[in-house]
Amino acid sequence: MGNKYVLILVIFTVWMVFFDTNSWFIHKELNDEIDKLEGNRAYFKEEIKSDRNQINKLKDSEELERFAREEYLMKKENEEIFIIEFEDSIKTDKDG
Structure with missing residues (x-):
């Protein structure tokens, strides 16, 4: 009698972990x-704050x-404007 319940519990657990639409893998x-x-949200909030500061400065x-x-x-x-670029400030193909 006990083996039947253990078998059902194992089948249910395997089903919930691997096959169900709400499986553990999908939740992960x-x-x-x-x-x-x-x-990403935190990054963009910082960017928005930075842009707002820039906009306020540009007023x-x-x-x-x-x-x-x-x-x-x-x-x-x-x-006249002269642009002076230093060797280390010029972007190269290696810099990306």
């Missing part, structure tokens, strides 16, 4: 994906001018 995969997405006209000069190489009339 989903939990891993949730952890990955929460990591100042002097800061906006500095940003335009550095990022887009803009210049004033009758002004």
Whole structure:
């Protein structure tokens, strides 16, 4: 009589771990994906905070001018810009 219950328990456990649509493996995969997405969420929250700070800085006209000069190489009339690149600041194919 006891062997029948043990056999049913073993079959049920094997079914729940491997074959059921809510199996342990599927739950593990989903939990891993949730952890990955929460990591992405934290990263993007930091990026949003950084972008908001940058936007607030750019409301100042002097800061906006500095940003335009550095990022887009803009210049004033009758002004020349010389770009100086050092050997270690130049990206190569190895840098990716």
